[in-house]
Structures are given as C-alpha cells and as structure tokens.
Amino acid sequence: MQNLKPEIHDIGKLIDKSKSGIKHNFENYPGELKDVPDIEMNQVWEGILQHHYPKSFQTFILSLADDIAAATSRHGMKKDKKEEFSKPISGKPRYNVHKLWNPSPEVFHELSKAIGVDSADPKWISKIVRFVNKNPTTEEFFETFEDYLKKRAEDAHPGSNITSLWTHSKLTGLIYNFLYGYFESIGDKEFKAVTKDEVRNYIDKKKRDTKIKVAKLRLRFSQSPARVKDLNIFDALAEVRKKILKEYPNNVIFSSSDELLLLLPLSENFEKIKEIISEYGFWAEVVVRVQDLNRPHPDPDGRLRLIEKKRKVLRKKFKKEIEKVPRDKRKTAEESIRKAIDKSAEARDIEELKKEYLSELDKGDYKKISIYPDLPLSIGPPICELCQMKKATKKWVDEESGITEELCIHCFNIRERGSKFPKLEKWGEDGADRILWVKVDLNLNQLISVLEELYIEYLKELGVRKDLEERAEIRFSVLSEFDWDYKDFLNEFRKKTLEIFGEDNFQQILDEFICIKANNLKEILLVLRMFDKVFSEKFPKFKEMAFKEMASPVRVGIVCSNIKYPFLECWRILSDLKNEVSVSLIGKGEIKLNMSQLTSFLEMDVKDKGLLYKLTTLSEKSQILAKIALYDQSDRRDYKRYSPLCDAVKKFGFQNVLTYTKIMSG
Amino acid sequence: MDYIHYKFQSETLCVGERIKKGTFRPTVITIPYTTITGALKSHFGRSEIHAVGNIVSYGSKEYLTYSPRDRMIGVSKLPISVEFLTAVRGNIYILKTEDTEDFPDRIEIKIGALRVKGLGFTVLIKNGIIETNERQVDIGELNTRIPIEHLNSFLIKPIKPRYGYLLKPLSFSEAIYVLSLFEGSEVYAPRFLIKGDMEEWI
Numbered sequence: 001m002q003n004l005k006p007e008i009h010d011i012g013k014l015i016d017k018s019k020s021g022i023k024h025n026f027e028n029y030p031g032e033l034k035d036v037p038d039i040e041m042n043q044v045w046e047g048i049l050q051h052h053y054p055k056s057f058q059t060f061i062l063s064l065a066d067d068i069a070a071a072t073s074r075h076g077m078k079k080d081k082k083e084e085f086s087k088p089i090s091g092k093p094r095y096n097v098h099k100l101w102n103p104s105p106e107v108f109h110e111l112s113k114a115i116g117v118d119s120a121d122p123k124w125i126s127k128i129v130r131f132v133n134k135n136p137t138t139e140e141f142f143e144t145f146e147d148y149l150k151k152r153a154e155d156a157h158p159g160s161n162i163t164s165l166w167t168h169s170k171l172t173g174l175i176y177n178f179l180y181g182y183f184e185s186i187g188d189k190e191f192k193a194v195t196k197d198e199v200r201n202y203i204d205k206k207k208r209d210t211k212i213k214v215a216k217l218r219l220r221f222s223q224s225p226a227r228v229k230d231l232n233i234f235d236a237l238a239e240v241r242k243k244i245l246k247e248y249p250n251n252v253i254f255s256s257s258d259e260l261l262l263l264l265p266l267s268e269n270f271e272k273i274k275e276i277i278s279e280y281g282f283w284a285e286v287v288v289r290v291q292d293l294n295r296p297h298p299d300p301d302g303r304l305r306l307i308e309k310k311r312k313v314l315r316k317k318f319k320k321e322i323e324k325v326p327r328d329k330r331k332t333a334e335e336s337i338r339k340a341i342d343k344s345a346e347a348r349d350i351e352e353l354k355k356e357y358l359s360e361l362d363k364g365d366y367k368k369i370s371i372y373p374d375l376p377l378s379i380g381p382p383i384c385e386l387c388q389m390k391k392a393t394k395k396w397v398d399e400e401s402g403i404t405e406e407l408c409i410h411c412f413n414i415r416e417r418g419s420k421f422p423k424l425e426k427w428g429e430d431g432a433d434r435i436l437w438v439k440v441d442l443n444l445n446q447l448i449s450v451l452e453e454l455y456i457e458y459l460k461e462l463g464v465r466k467d468l469e470e471r472a473e474i475r476f477s478v479l480s481e482f483d484w485d486y487k488d489f490l491n492e493f494r495k496k497t498l499e500i501f502g503e504d505n506f507q508q509i510l511d512e513f514i515c516i517k518a519n520n521l522k523e524i525l526l527v528l529r530m531f532d533k534v535f536s537e538k539f540p541k542f543k544e545m546a547f548k549e550m551a552s553p554v555r556v557g558i559v560c561s562n563i564k565y566p567f568l569e570c571w572r573i574l575s576d577l578k579n580e581v582s583v584s585l586i587g588k589g590e591i592k593l594n595m596s597q598l599t600s601f602l603e604m605d606v607k608d609k610g611l612l613y614k615l616t617t618l619s620e621k622s623q624i625l626a627k628i629a630l631y632d633q634s635d636r637r638d639y640k641r642y643s644p645l646c647d648a649v650k651k652f653g654f655q656n657v658l659t660y661t662k663i664m665s666g
Numbered sequence: 667m668d669y670i671h672y673k674f675q676s677e678t679l680c681v682g683e684r685i686k687k688g689t690f691r692p693t694v695i696t697i698p699y700t701t702i703t704g705a706l707k708s709h710f711g712r713s714e715i716h717a718v719g720n721i722v723s724y725g726s727k728e729y730l731t732y733s734p735r736d737r738m739i740g741v742s743k744l745p746i747s748v749e750f751l752t753a754v755r756g757n758i759y760i761l762k763t764e765d766t767e768d769f770p771d772r773i774e775i776k777i778g779a780l781r782v783k784g785l786g787f788t789v790l791i792k793n794g795i796i797e798t799n800e801r802q803v804d805i806g807e808l809n810t811r812i813p814i815e816h817l818n819s820f821l822i823k824p825i826k827p828r829y830g831y832l833l834k835p836l837s838f839s840e841a842i843y844v845l846s847l848f849e850g851s852e853v854y855a856p857r858f859l860i861k862g863d864m865e866e867w868i
Contacts, residue, residue: 225685285826358805361825368852375829377814381842385684388831388843398735403688403744444768566690569749 003043004058006176007138007169011128014148016111019120021451024167025652030055036126040133048132053196058633062181063493068296069171071155071477088090089462089608093156097164100454101539115148119416138173154477159462162455163477171480173371177250182265184248190548191647207294212436215288217273218442221388222283224568228424231567234509234517235420236280243276253298254479256442257510259297261479266290278373281387281410290365298476299448300366306600309449310346310353317341384408419602423507427517428563436516437573440493442486447553448474451482454541477567487511489538496530524583525556525602531556532598546596552580589659597652604648604660612640612661619658627654668762669820670769671858672720672790672853673755679697679786680750691779693749696720696849698811700832702758707779714765716819717758718859720809725753732783750785758790759858761819798856806860808851813844820859824851
C-alpha cells in the first residue's frame with residue numbers, strides 16, 4: 001500500500017495552473033507545454049492522476065483521505081442547497097497560508113510569489129515531473145520540497161487558505177494508512193467500469209455510511225512524586241506516549257506530552273491502551289465520539305464546549321446587568337436578574353444542548369470513560385505510599401536518613417530507573433532554595449473555540465456575512481498545522497530560557513515542563529518576559545483575543561520552591577492550571593493574570609527598593625496592614641512614593657501586586 | 667431519599683493522606699465518606715450512619731511540624747510536616763435513617779488527623795433536609811470521596827470515574843483500603859454532590 005505514496009498526491013499544486021494551464025492532478029499534462037519530460041507511469045503518478053476520480057481501491061482510499069485532510073469541507077463543490085454555505089468564497093486566490101493564530105501581513109495572489117519560485121517555468125515543471133518519474137520516497141519528497149510545501153496553502157480559495165500543503169500532505173498520508181487498514185478491499189474492477197459521477201456518488205455514499213471513532217485521550221498518573229527520583233514518572237510518561245504512538249502509528253492526529261487526539265476504527269475497545277498504561281500503573285481519561293466519515297470533527301467534546309461557550313455569554317450578561325444596580329442593592333437584585341436571564345435565548349439553547357448531550361450519552365455514540373489497570377475492590381495494608389492504588393510489596397530505604405517507604409512494584413520501578421534528571425539530584429545535594437518549576441499547558445477544547453472565533457474574524461475580513469459559524473469549522477488539518485507551530489513555540493521558549501540561565505541551571509523534564517535553578521526571585525520575571533515575548537511572536541492573535549476576553553488556550557504556570565519542598569504540592573498546582581498565567585511562590589504568595597495583562601504587568605516599574613522591602617515586611621505581619629499602608633495618607637512622603645503601586649493595585653489587584661513586591665525584593 | 671444537610675466550620679483541619687517521603691503528610695481538600703462517617707459513628711455510637719462532605723472554602727494551607735513519639739520504646743521518630751487547612755467552611759450530607767433522623771441541630775465533633783494536637787475541631791449546624799430521587803440527579807464533577815459500595819446510598823452513578831482507595835475500619839485495630847470514587851469523577855449524582863460550575867444555570 002505504500003507504493004502509492006499518498007503524501008505526494010498534491011505535488012501538482014506547486015505548479016501555477018493559471019499560467020501553465022496544467023491542472024494539479026496532471027490530467028491535462030503536458031497541454032501546450034514544450035520541452036517537458038513525459039510522464040513515466042508508476043504508482044505515485046496513479047495517485048496524482050486519480051485522486052479525484054479513483055480507478056482503483058488504493059486511489060479510492062486516497063480520495064477519501066484527501067477529503068478528510070482538507071482545510072475546509074469539499075462538500076461545497078456540490079450544488080446542494082443545504083450545504084450552500086461551504087461554497088468557495090469568490091475573489092482572487094490566496095496562495096500563502098493564513099495561519100489563524102499568526103497570519104502573515106502579506107497576501108500573495110500569485111503562486112510564484114507565495115513559494116518563491118517561478119512556478120509556471122517549464123524547468124520547474126520538469127523538475128517536478130522528473131522527481132515523480134523516479135518513484136521517490138516520501139522522505140525525499142518532504143526533503144526536496146519542504147520549503148515550498150510549507151509556504152503554499154493547501155486550498156487557495158479565499159477563506160480556505162488556512163493550512164499548508166505540507167500539513168495536508170502529511171495528514172493525507174496518515175489518514176490514508178488508517179483507512180486502508182479499515183476498509184475491506186474493494187476490487188479495482190468496481191471503479192473501472194463506472195463514470196466519474198458514479199465514482200463521486202460512490203465515495204459520498206461510503207463516507208456517509210462509514211463510522212469511525214474520534215477519541216481524545218489524556219494520560220494520568222496517580223503517583224504523588226515526593227523525591228527527586230520520583231520525577232522519573234515524567235520519563236515513564238514519555239515512554240507510555242511513545243508506546244501508544246508506536247501501537248497506533250496511523251491514528252494520532254495531534255499529541256502533547258499527555259494528551260492525544262486519535263482517529264480509530266469503530267471496533268476499537270482501548271484494550272491495547274489499557275495494556276500499555278497498566279505496565280506503569282497509569283490511567284487514562286477518554287472522550288470518544290462515533291462519527292461518520294462524511295464530516296469527522298476533531299472535537300469529540302463539541303457539545304459540552306458549546307454549552308460552556310453559551311454559559312460564558314450568560315455570565316457576561318449577568319455581570320453587565322448586576323453592575324447597573326447600586327452596590328448596596330445588588331444582593332436583592334441578583335435573583336430577579338438570574339430569573340430574567342434564565343428566560344433568554346441562550347439559556348434555552350443551553351437547555352436544548354444539555355438534553356442532546358444527555359441523550360448522546362444514553363445512546364452511547366458519545367462516551368466518556370476512564371481506563372484503569374484492573375483494580376481490586378479492596379487492598380489490605382500497607383498500600384503504596386506514592387500512588388495509593390496498589391498494595392505495597394517493596395521497601396525503599398533512604399540511604400541518607402534511613403527512612404523506609406513502602407511502595408508498590410510500579411512506583412518502586414520508577415524510582416529504580418536511576419537518575420533521569422541528574423541536575424535535580426545535584427541541586428538537591430546543594431540544597432538549592434529557589435527552584436522554578438515552569439509548565440506550559442495547552443487546552444485543546446479552548447484551542448478549538450479560539451480558532452473558531454479567529455476563523456470567523458478572518459471570514460468577516462473577506463466580506464463573508466452569512467453562515468459564519470457553519471463556515472468556520474475547525475478540521476483536523478488546522479489542528480495539525482497548529483501542532484507544528486506549538487512545538488516550534490515550545491522549542492523556542494526552552495531554547496531562550498536555556499540561553500538566559502545556562503546549561504548548569506536548566507533541566508528539561510518534558511517538552512512543556514522545565515525546571516530552573518534561580519539565584520534570585522526576580523528571575524521569575526525573566527522567565528515570564530521570555531514567555532510573553534515568544535508567545536506574542538508565535539501566537540499574536542491569541543493575545544489579541546485575550547483583550548476580547550477570550551481565554552488563551554496556552555497557559556503558563558511557575559512554582560517557586562525550595563528543592564526539598566515536596567514536589568507533589570508543586571505538581572498539584574501545575575497539573576491543573578486555573579489561570580492563564582499563574583505564579584506561585586510557596587509560602588509567600590501568588591500571581592494570577594490573564595494573558596492580556598501579562599505585558600503591562602511585566603512593565604510595572606517600581607524602583608524604590610526600600611519601599612518594596614517595607615511593604616513586604618508589613619505583609620508578613622499582616623496583609624491588611626500592608627494594604628492600609630498603601631493607601632494611608634497620614635505619611636505624605638510614603639503615600640506619594642506608593643502611588644505607582646496604588647495604580648498597579650487598581651489594574652492587577654492587591655494580591656498580584658503584593659507578590660510582585662516580594663519578587664522584586666529578591 | 668432524604669439527606670440531612672449541615673454546614674460546617676473548622677478553624678484547622680487535616681484530612682491526611684499517607685505520609686510521603688517519610689516526612690510530609692499532605693491533606694486532601696474534601697471531606698471523604700470515611701472521615702466524616704467515622705467521626706459521626708464514634709461521636710454518636712450508632713452504626714447506620716452514611717455521610718459525605720465537601721469543602722467550600724478555606725483560608726490558607728499551613729504546616730505543623732512535630733515528632734511522633736513511639737510510646738512503647740519512649741523514643742521520638744523523625745519529625746514530620748503535616749499540612750492542614752485553616753478557616754475551613756463546607757457542607758456535610760447525612761443519609762436520613764433511623765439512626766440519624768434525630769441528630770441535633772448543632773454538633774461539635776473532631777474530625778480528621780492530629781486531633782490530639784488540637785486540629786479538626788468542627789461545628790456542624792443543621793441547614794435543612796434535602797429530598798431527592800433518582801430522577802433528580804444531575805451530571806457533573808463529584809465533589810467528595812466515597813467508597814464504591816456506598817454509591818447507591820447517595821444515588822451516584824459514575825460516568826468517567828477517578829478511582830482511589832479509602833481506609834475502611836473493620837474493627838478497633840484492623841482496617842482495609844476499599845475502592846472508592848474520588849473528587850473530579852464525572853458522575854450522575856444529586857446536585858449537592860456536584861462541583862460548582864455545573865450548578866450555574868444548567
């Protein structure tokens with residue numbers, strides 16, 4: 001099945017059809033062109049030539065895969081009134097990729113300008129034809145054309161140019177391999193005897209009739225890491241993820257360290273996943289939705305997300321209404337405002353959605369499950385001290401203190417792995433007192449919500465006014481495209497942080513989880529500044545959305561503690577980040593900000609060290625006393641000096657500013 | 667089914683997990699079935715008591731360092747730090763049975779760990795009776811910890827469970843860990859056992 005090399009099927013999109021006249025499936029090649037080589041038929045060419053009108057089982061699968069991996073639904077090509085909304089938007093083609101989170105300021109209406117090569121030049125066309133003639137590998141394809149594939153939009157129709165040809169090609173390959181194993185082989189004869197329309201109808205029917213599962217899986221562990229060696233749990237987490245990727249090579253559309261989005265056959269029962277996680281004593285949360293192949297959606301939790309979206313609107317409405325009421329009357333007004341809001345259209349929608357949600361759960365087309373290793377109904381003591389999920393059968397004796405801990409076999413094995421994060425061990429021996437645990441988190445549901453809003457915004461820019469929500473459908477390809485950039489963002493953030501703190505003070509634990517040995521609390525601000533800079537560069541539109549009260553899907557959490565402080569407490573904060581930006585100084589205070597506040601918070605300029613020291617010392621005795629000192633006008637001299645801080649309190653809240661002063665006092 | 671609803675407040679409370687690293691005992695931030703049921707059973711000396719609870723708010727997390735003493739040999743062990751919550755406010759729900767229906771409006775008990783060190787003094791004030799049935803359950807995140815064997819007493823049906831084990835006393839000196847549903851599980855349950863957000867408007 002690999003001979004077809006589905007990834008190469010759209011190579012013709014690197015040729016300018018408007019100037020050369022060559023269609024991207026080469027069906028009219030060479031046309032008027034002279035001095036170009038002939039097509040030397042091989043299976044790659046079959047894929048290219050037949051991916052719209054398949055004449056074999058393989059090209060039929062390719063056609064399906066191509067469709068599912070597209071940025072926008074291809075249904076619009078049909079004249080079905082119900083699907084009118086997905087008709088292409090009129091206007092000049094846009095060949096460059098409009099990344100919803102980071103759009104390029106330039107728009108290229110000519111392919112050659114977008115990809116930086118004369119794409120109608122017979123020499124370029126010859127290069128492509130000769131390349132395919134030699135029956136290349138997919139690796140050669142991506143290596144040779146990487147730059148062009150990344151710059152060229154998969155679909156140049158205005159409003160559809162939201163993913164690159166690179167992403168589309170990769171995703172088509174993955175979906176092809178998945179579907180190839182899923183469909184029973186259909187004889188090639190079936191396709192040869194029929195007309196183009198009959199083939200299209202057959203494909204549409206197959207798509208409507210075929211069911212698949214889309215699953216979102218989150219890996220979890222029950223262990224409460226206490227010693228530095230217990231952080232090996234993250235090494236084990238990476239291993240579990242790797243094993244799942246190996247076991248499901250053609251199914252994972254999107255993945256972070258602990259979350260995976262998978263396309264699965266209907267028969268999938270997650271036994272393999274259970275087997276893998278059981279080896280490590282992990283567990284997994286799964287949300288799975290049965291969908292037909294016609295319009296698979298990457299968001300199995302869609303309905304809940306919609307409920308949440310509408311509830312936000314209600315909360316906003318409530319807030320707006322209650323603010324109109326004088327403060328002293330708000331308590332009594334609350335009930336009547338709530339009642340009025342309960343009768344609003346959004347509240348009715350929520351009721352409807354909730355009914356649909358419950359009925360889906362009942363029918364079983366939508367399932368939420370937890371996958372655990374086999375758990376006994378009871379366990380006689382002792383239970384494992386770390387995971388508290390298995391009987392403790394091993395004893396761990398600490399060489400230094402002589403303390404004995406009772407562990408289960410999984411937790412014992414994880415400790416036995418040896419030092420996977422050697423710098424942490426060393427810092428532990430040195431007794432480092434300022435360790436920064438920095439974790440970046442991506443919320444997939446929120447990501448889809450924000451991308452939908454950004455897509456609507458883009459369509460509005462293009463003059464679309466009708467059916468915006470239906471048109472702005474986020475498909476697998478957009479998430480895949482985002483995945484590249486998200487990984488790039490994480491790499492960049494890690495690289496820059498490493499540059500600032502140096503190799504000796506930097507330990508990577510996961511792609512999105514690092515640890516830094518800091519000398520001064522002020523270094524927290526350096527990390528935040530770096531995060532803010534890279535975030536603004538890579539996801540400027542998320543930042544803009546933050547100003548429109550749309551929560552960022554990317555969050556950052558920093559916990560500052562002594563190396564001896566139990567890591568499980570830090571992890572409790574980091575594993576469930578409640579705010580877009582959270583900083584927690586153990587025993588000292590917290591900062592909780594929105595992404596829209598971050599830049600201005602970091603620009604806060606309070607240079608008077610004596611003043612900061614005074615405020616910090618006061619707050620250690622009493623936070624209220626510190627607050628009074630800020631506003632106390634009896635000491636005229638201090639009151640004036642405090643004014644920048646007072647302004648900051650108005651903007652960011654007292655708790656955030658107080659923690660800031662503690663950071664600034666080192 | 668009927669449940670007696672109490673509001674509670676406690677100035678210091680530690681519902682301890684197992685000691686980690688031999689030196690640190692974290693607290694959980696809910697009131698498990700075993701903690702409150704055990705405390706009520708020992709206070710009233712009755713057996714048909716089933717109760718769960720949850721914490722609505724607390725002031726801060728504090729730490730108490732002390733050295734447990736082995737009275738048999740008269741030697742103090744390595745000091746441990748115990749995490750506890752201050753200014754805790756929350757709810758307790760007790761299944762109405764013959765043994766519980768006459769519970770007073772105000773109950774003063776000690777719950778959780780380190781009671782001998784003065785932690786866990788709790789005042790429960792009766793707030794009313796909640797009547798509910800299987801048709802009145804809602805969907806959302808569970809806000810307490812409860813053994814699987816007692817789910818029916820509280821009309822709880824798991825959807826996406828989070829499991830753990832709670833210590834169940836068998837006699838004065840014996841206990842076992844029993845499979846339990848932990849907070850964060852997605853469940854069908856009476857509204858009072860479901861975490862905040864779902865209560866709002868849906």
